[in-house]
Amino acid sequence: MAFGTQDETDEVMNEINMTPLVDVMLVLLIIFIITVPVMKHAVNIDLPRATNQPQDIKPETVRLSVDAQGAYFWNERRIEDAALAPMLKAAAARNPQPELHIRGDKAVRYERVAQAMAAAQLAGVRKIGFITEPQS
Helix, strand or coil: CCCCCHHHHCCCCCCCCCHHHHHHHHHHHHHHHHHHHHHHCCCCCCCCCCCCCCCCCCCCEEEEEECCCCCEEECCEEECHHHHHHHHHHHHHCCCCCEEEEEECCCCCHHHHHHHHHHHHHHCCCCEEECCCCCC
8 A cells, every 4th residue: 555656755845844943033032032131231330449447446435324313424424414415416526426325323214314315316426325234
């Protein structure tokens, strides 16, 4: 049983099969569409220059204490309530700005410590810390 004659199998195809070529071109097009934005995605910025030299200037530490009666002490020197705000403004204006360490007696009303913190914030002091005693 013959499926075809000799003449049918000897014919040469005159056309190129374009389907595989189109498939390859579409795959390449998709690859380029995905990769080109990734390669071109860059933001031009001017990065700051940094040095590896340690900073020699250490900021001064200001100790503000509040005793049990609510009196303020600036570096262990008693000050009046009215003098607190100008002293904090003068400390905030220094460069580098000193750190403010607040020590409050455990018997003092929290209101006095809060007033000192509010005055420091209004004066522009950026670094405020609290000093406490560890429990034994």
